[in-house]
Amino acid sequence: MNRNKMYIWKNISYVILPICIILxxxxxxxxxxxxxxxxxxxxxxxxNTNQFANIYESSICSNLMRMEQVKNQINTTNERYYYxxxxxxxxxxxxxxxxxxxxxxxxxxxxxxxxxKESKVAYTNVNLTMESDTIxxxxxxxxxxxxxxxxxxxxxxxxxxxxxxxxxxxxNTYNEYVENYIxxxxxxxxxxxxxxxxxxxxxxxxxNFIKNDNAYFIFPVISIMTIWLFVVIIIGIxxxxxxxxxxxxWFDKLPLLVSTLIILFIIAFGSCFLTLLSIDNxxxxxxxxxxxITIYYxxxxxxxxxxxxxxxxxxxxxxxxxxxxxKFIVKIIKNIFYRLNVSFRVIGIAIAIIIVHxxxxxxxxxGILILIALWISSIYWIIKKLNNFEKxxxxxxxxxxxxxxxxxxxxxxKGEQKEIAGYVNDIAGGFSNAIEKSLKSERLKTELITNVxxxxxxxLTSIINYVDLIKKENIDxxxxxxxxxxxxxxxxxxxxxxxxxxxxxxxxxGNIKLNIEKLNINEMMxxxxxxxxxxxxxxSLQTILNLDxxxxxxxxxxxxxxxxLENLFSNISKYALDGxxxxxxxxxRDNNIGIELKNISKEKLNIxxxxxxxRFVRGDSSRNTEGSxxxxxxxxxxxxxxxxxxxLYLDGDLFKVxxxxxxxx
Numbered sequence: 001m002n003r004n005k006m007y008i009w010k011n012i013s014y015v016i017l018p019i020c021i022i023l024x025x026x027x028x029x030x031x032x033x034x035x036x037x038x039x040x041x042x043x044x045x046x047x048n049t050n051q052f053a054n055i056y057e058s059s060i061c062s063n064l065m066r067m068e069q070v071k072n073q074i075n076t077t078n079e080r081y082y083y084x085x086x087x088x089x090x091x092x093x094x095x096x097x098x099x100x101x102x103x104x105x106x107x108x109x110x111x112x113x114x115x116x117k118e119s120k121v122a123y124t125n126v127n128l129t130m131e132s133d134t135i136x137x138x139x140x141x142x143x144x145x146x147x148x149x150x151x152x153x154x155x156x157x158x159x160x161x162x163x164x165x166x167x168x169x170x171x172n173t174y175n176e177y178v179e180n181y182i183x184x185x186x187x188x189x190x191x192x193x194x195x196x197x198x199x200x201x202x203x204x205x206x207x208n209f210i211k212n213d214n215a216y217f218i219f220p221v222i223s224i225m226t227i228w229l230f231v232v233i234i235i236g237i238x239x240x241x242x243x244x245x246x247x248x249x250w251f252d253k254l255p256l257l258v259s260t261l262i263i264l265f266i267i268a269f270g271s272c273f274l275t276l277l278s279i280d281n282x283x284x285x286x287x288x289x290x291x292x293i294t295i296y297y298x299x300x301x302x303x304x305x306x307x308x309x310x311x312x313x314x315x316x317x318x319x320x321x322x323x324x325x326x327k328f329i330v331k332i333i334k335n336i337f338y339r340l341n342v343s344f345r346v347i348g349i350a351i352a353i354i355i356v357h358x359x360x361x362x363x364x365x366x367g368i369l370i371l372i373a374l375w376i377s378s379i380y381w382i383i384k385k386l387n388n389f390e391k392x393x394x395x396x397x398x399x400x401x402x403x404x405x406x407x408x409x410x411x412x413x414k415g416e417q418k419e420i421a422g423y424v425n426d427i428a429g430g431f432s433n434a435i436e437k438s439l440k441s442e443r444l445k446t447e448l449i450t451n452v453x454x455x456x457x458x459x460l461t462s463i464i465n466y467v468d469l470i471k472k473e474n475i476d477x478x479x480x481x482x483x484x485x486x487x488x489x490x491x492x493x494x495x496x497x498x499x500x501x502x503x504x505x506x507x508x509x510g511n512i513k514l515n516i517e518k519l520n521i522n523e524m525m526x527x528x529x530x531x532x533x534x535x536x537x538x539x540s541l542q543t544i545l546n547l548d549x550x551x552x553x554x555x556x557x558x559x560x561x562x563x564x565l566e567n568l569f570s571n572i573s574k575y576a577l578d579g580x581x582x583x584x585x586x587x588x589r590d591n592n593i594g595i596e597l598k599n600i601s602k603e604k605l606n607i608x609x610x611x612x613x614x615r616f617v618r619g620d621s622s623r624n625t626e627g628s629x630x631x632x633x634x635x636x637x638x639x640x641x642x643x644x645x646x647x648l649y650l651d652g653d654l655f656k657v658x659x660x661x662x663x664x665x
Contacts (some may be wrong), residue, residue: 010236013229014301020226023210023218032216041212046201047147047189053162055196056149059110060185067114067123067181070101093102098122098135108195111142115182138184145186152182194285246313247272252306256320263303270295309474386418395424406434456494464491514557514641518664521554521586521593522547524562529584532569540579541572541599547586553664556592556642561661564635568597568657571632575655577602588663595659605650612648 034041034052040049098115103125113124115135126138133148142148149158156163191198210218238246251259273295276288286452310316317323373571395408407428408421467487475481529543536543572582576599587594605612632648639646639659649656 006232006236006239010233010239013232017229017233018297020222020229024222024226026207027210027215027222029203029221030210030212031219033175033204033207034212034215040259044208046204048161049204050162051200051204053160055200056110056147056160056163056187059112060149060183062182063110063112063114063123063185064130064183065104065119066097067518068114070123071116071119071121072630082579100124100135102126102128107193109187109191109193110195111145111186113138113142113184116180118180135344142184142186146189148184148186150184209550226637233304234308237305238312248309248313248315251302252309252313252315254319255324256310256316259306259319260609263299266299266302270299385417388413388421392417392421392424395421395428399424399428399431402435404435460491460495463487464495467491514560516555516557516642519554519556519558519561521552521595521661523551524558524565525584525586525595528569530564531566532573535573538580539573539576541576542581543584544581545584548588552586552588552593554661555664556644556661560638560642564638564659567632567635570598572599575601575603577653589660591663592660593663595661597657599655600656601653605653605655607650612650 018366037050040051043049046052069101098120100122101124103123108125111124111126113126113135115122124138126132126141132138132141135301143150147158147160149156149160151157187197191201238248251262254262270292273288274294277285279285307316310319332415357371360371360374363370391412392409398404398406407425410418410425413421464468467484471484471488475484515580525547526544529545533543573628580600583596583598585594585596587596636646639661642661644659644661649658
């Protein structure tokens with residue numbers, strides 16, 4: 001998946017993630033509810049659930065306990081603040097002189113009336129109206145609610161099925177109160193007030209969005225999907241372009257402390273909307289919650305984006321104020337340290353190590369642990385430095401061997417080693433440029449030779465042809481005949497030189513098509529010796545040919561190998577001392593076959609082998625022989641093109657050529 005697709009998938013994941021989190025929470029709540037209230041699995045109405053019954057029972061218990069508080073606070077100032085004293089004006093059987101205390105904080109769906117007949121005290125949260133100024137009217141209002149629960153004379157009267165059990169009469173929570181009280185409670189199905197009943201009903205209805213059986217399937221699936229979305233987001237963060245670099249925006253480049261303060265400010269701004277939850281208007285509350293959640297989610301996206309980007313780009317620690325301060329201090333210390341002489345540096349490091357060891361030894365057990373960690377870190381640092389030194393040494397070796405293409409990665413080095421690595425790369429670059437210039441110059445020379453040779457060849461052919469035509473004419477003048485012989489010899493020699501130049505150019509540039517095949521070198525050597533036998537005999541040269549009894553086979557091009565041998569034998573016939581011996585050996589050397597030719601030169605060889613191998617250089621300093629000085633250079637190039645070696649030795653007047661070619665298996 002390329003970077004653009006990852007960027008798109010990341011943004012899609014940000015949209016899907018909140019939905020998955022909501023489904024995960026709802027399905028988790030559903031599973032938790034089913035485990036807490038297993039009998040409610042088949043219920044679809046909140047008012048028929050055990051949860052509703054538990055909340056209702058809790059309201060009964062809490063208000064019974066508040067009744068005790070009312071009795072204890074009748075004669076205190078709290079009475080005027082929390083409760084309103086209402087005296088019944090009508091005479092009712094059993095309720096004459098009853099004082100009713102009305103709870104002013106009555107904005108809840110649960111309505112109640114609790115009467116203590118003994119102390120003539122009642123406690124209720126039914127609003128005071130013309131229709132609720134008597135006990136009977138209050139009782140009727142409560143009992144007219146959709147759901148009610150009453151207790152009188154220890155008997156329960158209720159239409160809430162899960163609270164009709166007799167066990168509730170003897171619950172530990174209110175058993176001690178129920179004997180002395182009459183209690184009427186009720187709740188409307190509309191739930192007009194926003195209290196715990198309204199909130200739990202909304203949550204219950206929201207959980208019913210997922211069926212019981214589906215919750216156990218949805219929860220693990222959504223969990224895996226949520227984890228996958230987080231992974232996609234983490235992988236996709238920072239991958240906006242096709243390049244390998246992490247894309248950082250202005251916020252990612254801020255110091256970590258500044259970014260954190262901005263994020264905290266945004267969170268605080270979102271929290272301001274939660275203050276609207278105290279308003280009774282439910283639509284305002286819902287709007288405030290949605291705005292706050294949106295701000296929190298945007299803050300979450302900003303936080304995770306900048307955090308992951310900083311980790312991927314390795315700037316999380318580098319953008320902290322503490323890191324920048326420490327880096328500034330370290331930089332100052334390094335500048336001072338590197339200005340010192342190497343000896344002073346070593347002494348300074350030794351003194352620092354001794355001081356640190358003394359301090360850590362004085363710290364007993366804790367100091368020993370720190371010291372061990374320091375030793376491990378030091379060993380790691382030394383190994384890393386040695387590895388970097390080995391990389392530098394290997395690079396210098398590569399340059400020495402002629403490989404100047406490789407470069408050291410400067411970012412892997414620190415301090416002085418980084419500086420040295422830069423110098424080594426500069427040296428390699430200089431050598432590489434020098435070699436490239438040299439090769440370019442050599443190519444230009446070769447091209448020049450080839451072009452000039454071709455340009456000379458055309459008029460030279462015409463000269464040779466016209467000389468032949470003139471020679472066919474019957475010219476009696478001896479001087480003219482002599483001049484024609486000179487012209488003929490010189491033109492033929494110039495033709496040979498031109499051909500040698502072209503061949504030398506092709507051989508040195510590798511512009512030759514080789515036909516490598518299996519050759520019997522013994523037979524080829526016999527053939528060449530036979531062809532030069534007459535020329536050697538004229539100069540009284542004795543040929544001593546040493547061959548193995550078995551045939552030796554090599555891998556070479558027969559035409560160009562014969563050209564090399566012909567050139568070498570021709571040189572021997574020209575430059576060997578008359579009446580001397582010529583040694584020709586064919587040697588089996590494991591994977592190679594060696595060919596050695598040795599003879600005694602008639603001229604003094606006051607020249608080095610390297611000079612003799614150069615073009616246009618000949619063994620006779622007087623240059624009175626026919627050669628062009630290109631034969632050995634051409635021979636060497638042709639042997640090298642056939643993956644062989646061509647080595648020349650000069651020892652006094654001894655001239656020795658060694659050729660090695662691959663043995664055919």
